[in-house]
Amino acid sequence: MMRGDESYAGSPSxxxxxxxIQAIFGFRHVIPTHQGRAAERILFxxxxxxxxxxxxxxxFDTTRANCEYAGAQALDLPISEAKEPSLIHPxxxxxxxxxxxxxxxxxxxxxxxxxxxTVTNNSGGGQPVSMANIREVKxxxxxxxxxxxIDACRFAENSYFVKxxxxxxxxxxxxxxxxELFSYADGCTMSAKKDGLANIGGFxxxxxxxxxxxxxxxxxxxxxxxxxxxxxxxDLEAIAVGLNEALEEDYLHYRIASTAFLGNHIAGEGVPIxxxxxxxxxxxxxxxxxxxxxxxxxxxxALANELYLEGGIRCVEIGTLMFGEHARMxxxxxxxxxxxxxxxxxxxxxxxxxxxxxxxxxxPGYELVHQAPFLRHFSARLKPRSPHS
Ligand SMILES: Cc1ncc(COP(=O)(O)O)c(C=O)c1O
Numbered sequence: 001m002m003r004g005d006e007s008y009a010g011s012p013s014x015x016x017x018x019x020x021i022q023a024i025f026g027f028r029h030v031i032p033t034h035q036g037r038a039a040e041r042i043l044f045x046x047x048x049x050x051x052x053x054x055x056x057x058x059x060f061d062t063t064r065a066n067c068e069y070a071g072a073q074a075l076d077l078p079i080s081e082a083k084e085p086s087l088i089h090p091x092x093x094x095x096x097x098x099x100x101x102x103x104x105x106x107x108x109x110x111x112x113x114x115x116x117x118t119v120t121n122n123s124g125g126g127q128p129v130s131m132a133n134i135r136e137v138k139x140x141x142x143x144x145x146x147x148x149x150i151d152a153c154r155f156a157e158n159s160y161f162v163k164x165x166x167x168x169x170x171x172x173x174x175x176x177x178x179x180e181l182f183s184y185a186d187g188c189t190m191s192a193k194k195d196g197l198a199n200i201g202g203f204x205x206x207x208x209x210x211x212x213x214x215x216x217x218x219x220x221x222x223x224x225x226x227x228x229x230x231x232x233x234x235d236l237e238a239i240a241v242g243l244n245e246a247l248e249e250d251y252l253h254y255r256i257a258s259t260a261f262l263g264n265h266i267a268g269e270g271v272p273i274x275x276x277x278x279x280x281x282x283x284x285x286x287x288x289x290x291x292x293x294x295x296x297x298x299x300x301x302a303l304a305n306e307l308y309l310e311g312g313i314r315c316v317e318i319g320t321l322m323f324g325e326h327a328r329m330x331x332x333x334x335x336x337x338x339x340x341x342x343x344x345x346x347x348x349x350x351x352x353x354x355x356x357x358x359x360x361x362x363x364p365g366y367e368l369v370h371q372a373p374f375l376r377h378f379s380a381r382l383k384p385r386s387p388h389s
Contacts, residue, residue, distance in 0.1 A: 004234030036191025126278025297365025311352030
């Protein structure tokens with residue numbers, strides 16, 4: 001970060017950033033953005049028009065909102081196993097390819113400007129997508145000349161899960177697996193705060209020269225010149241290094257093991273979680289945790305608030321408040337920051353969750369007091385319902 005070069009155009013920091021990304025992701029054009037959602041906004045604005053449909057295994061909240069804001073329909077096509085939190089499946093992040101083929105057949109390829117795959121599937125429990133599934137999605141897309149884009153936020157964790165769980169990959173490095181994964185795609189969006197191990201930043205990649213030009217034009221309007229895209233030179237440098245460190249096996253092993261430690265401990269005491277434990281987070285199944293609170297009274301919000309009140313644990317609802325009618329589950333995500341916690345921190349989290357678990361029957365539902373027209377969960381205000389209402 002100390003060698004960050006702040007030249008407006010053509011800085012060596014950008015060259016290092018671009019080269020590092022191209023060495024892993026392999027795309028022709030690399031466009032820096034200040035966050036992942038800026039990459040999403042530019043992608044959808046360039047590629048989508050009103051009435052289009054964008055299938056994904058599960059759209060993340062900002063992805064869904066940016067897609068809908070561009071006038072397109074964000075369609076989630078997870079496999080049916082993904083809808084059962086307690087069910088164990090090695091690749092619960094997979095897309096339902098039969099439904100994808102069916103949607104393309106029914107709606108026509110002209111209405112589908114791109115297909116996306118989110119690796120790992122954040123809103124679906126941080127669950128990985130298998131290489132076989134990515135290949136299958138690619139084949140369907142290729143048949144209809146539809147580009148495939150990857151939401152790459154947790155690409156390194158996904159690659160490591162492929163190594164651990166998919167036959168034929170045990171002897172490959174996460175980096176080799178990542179290269180194969182991206183070789184099936186036409187581009188990607190990335191939030192570098194995740195598997196870029198950086199404090200801020202993101203990028204957008206594509207192999208299409210024409211699309212890249214349109215994306216860069218839009219980038220200049222709101223983000224900055226295409227060699228910095230709203231980032232300081234030090235951020236470009238941090239991402240250039242972070243992407244490589246995220247692919248180190250020791251790091252991935254430690255990360256996935258510490259997440260599983262939390263999940264297995266609370267599950268062992270009966271706490272319902274999305275199984276198996278995901279890469280970056282444990283997801284509590286709030287509907288099963290608080291069966292007396294119906295989805296319209298936001299069981300995920302009730303549980304997240306209770307964990308904060310009990311032990312200062314800050315987590316997020318991924319459910320009815322976040323996705324409204326599109327919510328298939330009410331989850332509470334305990335995302336684990338990289339390289340922050342020790343075992344004793346995690347043990348403290350276990351204790352707090354178990355304390356709340358023991359008094360779960362007394363936790364009230366919530367009702368909305370204020371909501372914004374989109375991405376309402378970022379700024380909504382809610383109040384607890386009285387026990388008799
Ligand atoms: C899967 C996924 N996509 C997109 C984003 C948005 O990225 P950012 O927060 O950098 O805008 C996130 C952030 O959590 C994410 O996890």
